[in-house]
Amino acid sequence: MIVRPFALAAACLFAFAAPAFADTTVTVLHVNDNAAAVAIWDRIAADYSAGHKGVKVEFKYLENEAFKAKLPTMLQSDDSRPALFYSWGGGVMEAQAKAGFLKDITADVASVEAQLSPTAVDAFKVDGKVVGMPFDTGEVTFFYNKKLFDKAGVKAEEIKSWDDFLGAVKKFKAAGITPLVVGAGEKWPMHFYYSYLVMRIGGDHALTDAKAGKDGGYKNPIFVEAGKRLRELAALEPFQPGYLSTTHAQSAAIFGDGKAAMDLMGEWLLGMQGSNAADGKGQAVDNIGVLSFPVLSGGKGKATDTLGGVHAFLVTKTAPPEAVDFLKFFSQEKYAKEAAVAGAYIPVYKGAEESISNPIVKRLASDLAATTYHQNFFDQDLGPSVGRVVNDISVAVAAGQMTPEAAAAAIQDAADQQ
Amino acid sequence: MTATPTSFVEPRRRLSLNGWAVILVFLPPAVLLFTVFVAMPMGEASWYSFFNWNGYGRPEKFIGLKNYGYLVGNNAFTRALINNGLIIIASLLVQLPLAMGVALMVAGRVTGAVWFRMIFFLPYVLADVAAGLIWRFMFDGETGIASAAAALIGMPPVFLLASKDWAFSAVIIVILWKYFGFHMMLYIAGLQGIDKSLLEAAEMDGATPVQRFWHITLPLLGPMIRLSIFFSVIGALQLFDVIVPLTGGGPFDTTNTLVSYLYYFGITRMRVGFGSAVGVVLFCICVAFAFGYKRWFMRDD
Numbered sequence: 001m002i003v004r005p006f007a008l009a010a011a012c013l014f015a016f017a018a019p020a021f022a023d024t025t026v027t028v029l030h031v032n033d034n035a036a037a038v039a040i041w042d043r044i045a046a047d048y049s050a051g052h053k054g055v056k057v058e059f060k061y062l063e064n065e066a067f068k069a070k071l072p073t074m075l076q077s078d079d080s081r082p083a084l085f086y087s088w089g090g091g092v093m094e095a096q097a098k099a100g101f102l103k104d105i106t107a108d109v110a111s112v113e114a115q116l117s118p119t120a121v122d123a124f125k126v127d128g129k130v131v132g133m134p135f136d137t138g139e140v141t142f143f144y145n146k147k148l149f150d151k152a153g154v155k156a157e158e159i160k161s162w163d164d165f166l167g168a169v170k171k172f173k174a175a176g177i178t179p180l181v182v183g184a185g186e187k188w189p190m191h192f193y194y195s196y197l198v199m200r201i202g203g204d205h206a207l208t209d210a211k212a213g214k215d216g217g218y219k220n221p222i223f224v225e226a227g228k229r230l231r232e233l234a235a236l237e238p239f240q241p242g243y244l245s246t247t248h249a250q251s252a253a254i255f256g257d258g259k260a261a262m263d264l265m266g267e268w269l270l271g272m273q274g275s276n277a278a279d280g281k282g283q284a285v286d287n288i289g290v291l292s293f294p295v296l297s298g299g300k301g302k303a304t305d306t307l308g309g310v311h312a313f314l315v316t317k318t319a320p321p322e323a324v325d326f327l328k329f330f331s332q333e334k335y336a337k338e339a340a341v342a343g344a345y346i347p348v349y350k351g352a353e354e355s356i357s358n359p360i361v362k363r364l365a366s367d368l369a370a371t372t373y374h375q376n377f378f379d380q381d382l383g384p385s386v387g388r389v390v391n392d393i394s395v396a397v398a399a400g401q402m403t404p405e406a407a408a409a410a411i412q413d414a415a416d417q418q
Numbered sequence: 419m420t421a422t423p424t425s426f427v428e429p430r431r432r433l434s435l436n437g438w439a440v441i442l443v444f445l446p447p448a449v450l451l452f453t454v455f456v457a458m459p460m461g462e463a464s465w466y467s468f469f470n471w472n473g474y475g476r477p478e479k480f481i482g483l484k485n486y487g488y489l490v491g492n493n494a495f496t497r498a499l500i501n502n503g504l505i506i507i508a509s510l511l512v513q514l515p516l517a518m519g520v521a522l523m524v525a526g527r528v529t530g531a532v533w534f535r536m537i538f539f540l541p542y543v544l545a546d547v548a549a550g551l552i553w554r555f556m557f558d559g560e561t562g563i564a565s566a567a568a569a570l571i572g573m574p575p576v577f578l579l580a581s582k583d584w585a586f587s588a589v590i591i592v593i594l595w596k597y598f599g600f601h602m603m604l605y606i607a608g609l610q611g612i613d614k615s616l617l618e619a620a621e622m623d624g625a626t627p628v629q630r631f632w633h634i635t636l637p638l639l640g641p642m643i644r645l646s647i648f649f650s651v652i653g654a655l656q657l658f659d660v661i662v663p664l665t666g667g668g669p670f671d672t673t674n675t676l677v678s679y680l681y682y683f684g685i686t687r688m689r690v691g692f693g694s695a696v697g698v699v700l701f702c703i704c705v706a707f708a709f710g711y712k713r714w715f716m717r718d719d
Contacts, residue, residue, distance in 0.1 A: 069685060072473035095688070099475030185580075185668060242559040242577030244669040245585075385472070385687040392671075401582070401670050417488065418470070 023054040026323045028313060029074075030059060030086040031067045034271065036344040037136075040335065048329050055322045068384075075101045075316065083323035084313040087132055089123040090376055091383020093314065097126040103315040104129040108324045112331045119374045120348040123310045132314035133327050135336075136345035138267040139308040139364045140192050140377075142291040145283060148177050148261040156291050160303070162200075162229065165294040169238045172261050179238040181260035183251035184398070187391035188379055192264050193233070194394040195307055195378045196293040197226035203300030204373035207381065211415075218411035227397045227404025229296065234398040244399060249276050256282030262291070266308060267346065267364050290363050305373040309380065310348070382415075389414040460701065467695035472688040485695035494671035495696070498679040501586060505654040505675070508590050509597075514646060517598045521605035522631075535606065539599040546596070546659030553592045554579065554664055579665055582672045589673050592660055597653065601646045608642030609635070644716050651711075655704055676700045 028045075032038055038059065045057035060082070062070065067086070074080045075096065087093050096102055106129050113121050113130065120134040149156055152175035154168045172179035183189040198206050202222035210218045240246065240254055249272070255263045256277030263269060274282035295303050313330070315323055336349030340356045346365045347353070353365035368374065379387030393407035402410070467485050469477035489495050524534045541549065556563050559577035568576045578588045612635060620630050636643075658677035661667060667674040667682050674682065676696065684693015 065686070072688070072690075075474070092688070095472050095474050101474065185666060187668070241575060242580040244582075245559075245577060245580035245665070383688070385689050388682075388687050395668075396670055399670070 024056070024320050024322050026055065026057045026084065026320065026326050027082040028057065028059045028084040028086075029062060029067070029071070029082040030313075031062060031064045032086070033061070033063075034268075034344060036342050037339065040339055040342065040344055041330075044330055044335050045326075048326050052322070052325075055326070057326055075099075078318065081316050081318060083319035084132075084315055084327065087124070087312050087314045088309055088377065088380040089312065090380040091387065092380065093124070093131070094126055095383065096314070097131055101317055102126070102131040103317050103319060103324075104131065105133075105315050105324050105327075106130045109133060109328060109331075112328050115333065115350055116331065117348045117350060117369075119371070120310045120312075123376060124312045124314070132312040133331050134310050134312040134348045135331065136339070137308060137310045137348050137368055137374075138346055139306050139367055140196070140264065140266045141306075141364065141367070142262045142264050142293065143255070143269055143273075143360075144262045144289045144291055145255070145258055145260070146287050146289050148172075148258065149289070151175060152177055152261070154261075156289050159291060159294060162294045162296045166233065166236065169233070169236050173236065173238070178240045178254075178260040179236075179262060181240050181246075181251045181254045181263050182243050183246045183248035184239070184243045184395050185245045185250075186248050187388075187395050189248055189251065189265065190398055191379060191391045191394040192307065193230050193398070194226055194390065195375070196264070197229050197296070198222060198378075199305050199307060199373075199375055200293065200296045200301035201225050201229070201299045203302075204305065204375075206300075207375065207378070211382070216412075217415060219405075219408045223408040223411065224404045227393075227407045230394065230398050231400060231404065234400070239398075244395070252276045253278070258283060264293070267361065270358070270360060285358060285360060288360055290360060292367070302372050304367070304371060305375070306367055306371045307375045307377070308368070309377050310374075383418075385418055386411060386414045463694040463697050463701075466691050467698050469691040470689075471691040473690040477691065481691075485692045486699075488692065489695065489699065494674060494683065495679060497672060498674040498676050501673065502655055502657075502675050504586070505590065505593060505657060506651050508594060509650040509654055510647065513594045513598045514601055514643070514650065516594070517601035517646070518605050518643075520598070521602045521609060522635075524602075525606045525609040535603070538602055541596050542599040542603075544596070547663050549592065549596050550660045550663030553588070557588050580669060582669050585665055585669060586673045589661065589664060592664060593654075593657065596660060597650070601650065604642055604646045604649075605639065608639045612638045641716075641718075648708075648711055648716070651707060652704060655700065655707070676703075 028041075030041075032041075038061070041059050045059060048057050049055060071085065074082065081101075093102075109130055112133065116134060117137065120137055121130070124130060124132040124134055144156060146156075152172050154171050159165050159168055169179040182193075202209075206222050209215065210220060210223065214220075240251075240260055246254075251263065252265075252269055252272035253276035254260050255265075255269065256273035257279075263273075270285075270288070274280070276282070292303050293307075295301065313327060315327065331349070333349055333352065336347035336352035337355045339345050339347050340352045340354075343356065343358045343361060346356070346361060346368065353362070353369060356362045356365055375381070377387075378390050381387070382390060389411055393402060393410050396402035397404055397407045466477055468480060468482060470479040470481045470484070471477035520534075520538055524531045524538070544552075555561065557578045559565050559575040559580070564578055565575040568574070578584050616634055616638075617630055620634055625633070655675075656677055657675045658681065661673060661675055661678040662681070665673040667678050671679075671682075677700065680693050680696040680700070684690065684696055
């Protein structure tokens, strides 16, 4: 009876002894379900641990919505706060910084910063201070099915203006082809239309000005006009039947099955349309084309202005110095190129996009490199409370449930309540 | 722990000593658990509801009753309240009579009754999220059974969940299907507790089956019916899990319940103060109902 507690204690000691060699554990919380990207990350972590005795880096995955719901609580707790975590930037990041959860790493990463795309780096500054390092970027654009374009006799290179675009939609309707597919059941896919319209009508200052409350904030004519144009498009009934309950995954499947001509979506559609298609393959790369969102006559925005996300790892206030060191290690050219070659994502490392082999991803990367103004997703930029209202009203305006004026007022209301 | 009759010690004194011991041993854990898991969260939620707070740091922006003010006249919130009411009405008028009918059929010693009970109870055992997803496929306009049925009679495909007029009816169908088995089980338990000799006596006196049901079975089932109404109202008020996978509250926020409204407008929008205010309103409705109902309808049970 005396031996047993000793044996138990010894067993406990033994159990804890093994991880005790790793003096520091750097936990990285993320939401990336792209297996190719995560495989590269895990290898980077292993490389780092091999070169730094006593440091262990762990990438931990949480599902998107679960991540967003749990993170505020985890950041409050000294025990479960991760060292690094995934971020879309924008309003949420600003709230985290204001509450004092983020570390200012401006001085630490000055050397790395110069190697990355400046727009991406700027997206993760709060009051001029760097709080995280971006690693990938992307673009929302029209992906189209070349065969269906041929069938309806529509030439993608001739679609430049909004009127050309509406004309193409009518041609598809006449040919009995669904012109556009959208997962409006989840709302945010529809907000890409509203966002691009605001950008094309109002140019690069429209959103910043509205946020600052200039010219009536969101009630200004730009946002109202964007709503009117969206309704003008939706009145042609261009979306697949039942689009109000279609999920994002279902919409990717419809595109992958070749049942719709165009999808306004981010770069991840390329993978999703394959994995969600009925045959598990979807459209072949050479049958998919890319078409920039059309310009509007009289609008201030250019065809080269891009909308899309940038993702980074942010550093929390109690992160050990090894976490920042790892982040620098992670941001090396070598790994950015690996990600590019594998087609895992579009790295923000300058010049790494040249290693991309997939022609569509390459086209997106060159769009982004040549961008005249890159805008983060509206719903991330504005933060969850105003952002989700933009998603709501985009669907409501498109479906004719809300006037463009009421929609603009609803965004302003949400901003006022913040 | 009551006094033993053979005791030599004065019974009253011994009882109170034992009583104190019981209180000392059993009360603190109960009070602690109640405080930590019930009273404190409730108190915190009502405190948060006076702040404009996004969940980060400490709540600092005190805004008084504004969060409650936002609820007044808010279309989505009003609709959620009405939806909760509609679910309660549908439960009381359709679900409970249906559960009673099926219970009467399968409570007896009929061959295969156990199987039928199990089949009717199965939806209740199924996880709510799974049920929501299954019905999402059933209602789908492309591949769903509703559309297939419409195609048979030559109608174009119907997208029930995409229609703001019909989506909530679809939700109610799922709720009735999902929870009626639970109420059926309550009634079966109640029916099995009824003394058979009463029914036999009535039969000998010449009572018809309908008379036996109205004058014997139904009154004796009274406590069980009141309990089942109680569960169905509280369950309806707290409904959440089925809504999220089925409709996500849409289209145009026409299918939210109070709890899914709280989730979509409080939690996912990081408006913790506002969400807390919704929670407090829901809590008040539940408490008012629970106490009122116990006071007026269940006092004999």
